[in-house]
Amino acid sequence: MPNSIKGPFIVTGASGQLGGQVIEALLEEGAEPLVAVTRSPEKLEALRARGVEIRAGDFNDPATLGPCFAGGGRLLIISTDDLAPGKRFAAHRNAISAAKEAGVSHIVYTSLTNPDEVNPIGFARDHRETEASIKDTGISHTILRNCLYADLLLMNGPQAVGAGALYSAAGDGKAGYVTRADCARAAAAALFTETGSSVRDITGPAAVGQADIAAILSEATGKEIPYVPITRDALVAAMVGNGLPEFMADVFSSFDVAIAEGCLNVASGDVEELTGQKGQSVRDFLLANKAVLIGQG
Numbered sequence: 344m345p346n347s348i349k350g351p352f353i354v355t356g357a358s359g360q361l362g363g364q365v366i367e368a369l370l371e372e373g374a375e376p377l378v379a380v381t382r383s384p385e386k387l388e389a390l391r392a393r394g395v396e397i398r399a400g401d402f403n404d405p406a407t408l409g410p411c412f413a414g415g416g417r418l419l420i421i422s423t424d425d426l427a428p429g430k431r432f433a434a435h436r437n438a439i440s441a442a443k444e445a446g447v448s449h450i451v452y453t454s455l456t457n458p459d460e461v462n463p464i465g466f467a468r469d470h471r472e473t474e475a476s477i478k479d480t481g482i483s484h485t486i487l488r489n490c491l492y493a494d495l496l497l498m499n500g501p502q503a504v505g506a507g508a509l510y511s512a513a514g515d516g517k518a519g520y521v522t523r524a525d526c527a528r529a530a531a532a533a534l535f536t537e538t539g540s541s542v543r544d545i546t547g548p549a550a551v552g553q554a555d556i557a558a559i560l561s562e563a564t565g566k567e568i569p570y571v572p573i574t575r576d577a578l579v580a581a582m583v584g585n586g587l588p589e590f591m592a593d594v595f596s597s598f599d600v601a602i603a604e605g606c607l608n609v610a611s612g613d614v615e616e617l618t619g620q621k622g623q624s625v626r627d628f629l630l631a632n633k634a635v636l637i638g639q640g
């Protein structure tokens with residue numbers, strides 16, 4: 344169906360993993376004009392050759408943002424990756440101000456599942472404040488509350504396979520893990536087609552617990568990998584013992600606490616509603632990435 348929504352379609356964070364996949368999805372849809380904003384334009388020369396306009400911009404340098412959003416259009420703000428509390432919001436606020444100034448007509452933002460006061464994730468407040476700031480502009484918007492990436496399981500999955508057990512401080516909690524690829528397709532669809540203002544829960548088709556994940560790892564590897572619940576302190580100590588700086592161990596362990604407390608136990612149909620295709624389950628995703636889990640990927 345031809346799309347009557349006018350661009351340009353502007354994607355920030357374009358050299359990141361999610362940004363790159365969003366741009367591929369938009370190119371596939373024929374979204375144009377398409378603008379990629381990044382701190383590292385030199386990384387995106389190949390996209391320029393495919394007709395994407397590349398603009399250099401850094402949310403921490405407001406002077407760069409006016410030219411990035413000049414002329415307005417529809418804007419996807421990909422949240423930055425700063426783990427220090429408050430840093431993301433400070434950066435996002437610059438992007439939102441510049442968007443308003445430039446007359447952007449719709450903002451899509453990659454937020455977090457349930458970013459309310461009780462969410463223990465270290466940077467939940469940054470997402471909460473960014474959402475509020477976007478609402479305050481009066482510009483129509485789509486908030487995409489992305490749950491934890493299933494892709495993160497490709498980082499701790501091989502560790503669990505190597506250790507012979509999946510250790511986590513998530514208790515019996517569940518999370519609506521969603522693949523980065525599904526987040527990208529949902530963001531592209533929102534940027535290309537959404538009207539009005541809404542908050543969408545971008546999750547996998549079902550929330551899963553650590554025991555479920557351990558069972559999938561066992562199935563994928565043919566080795567019995569039990570789930571062993573541990574405390575947050577024990578998890579932080581193990582991460583620090585493996586060389587992770589303490590503040591990062593603190594942030595990463597807060598994901599487990601959020602799962603244990605039920606903050607990420609959400610499964611919605613929003614990926615399918617936006618993209619027309621059901622999100623990939625954790626089981627299908629992990630089985631498709633068996634080689635990574637056994638250290639051969």
Ligand SMILES: NC(=O)c1ccc[n+]([C@@H]2O[C@H](COP(=O)([O-])OP(=O)(O)OC[C@H]3O[C@@H](n4cnc5c(N)ncnc54)[C@H](OP(=O)(O)O)[C@@H]3O)[C@@H](O)[C@H]2O)c1
Nearest residue numbers: 356357358359360361381382401402422423424490491492
């Ligand atoms: N749901 C989850 O489980 C999960 C996991 C990891 C991350 N995230 C969030 O989702 C975002 C995208 O994920 P990803 O997998 O694509 O992460 P990634 O590959 O690490 O990319 C980081 C992104 O942050 C952007 N960025 C960092 N500092 C910036 C700044 N000062 N100004 C503008 N952009 C800045 C980068 O853009 P350029 O380098 O192109 O400028 C890049 O797009 C992350 O940044 C983070 O907020 C979510």
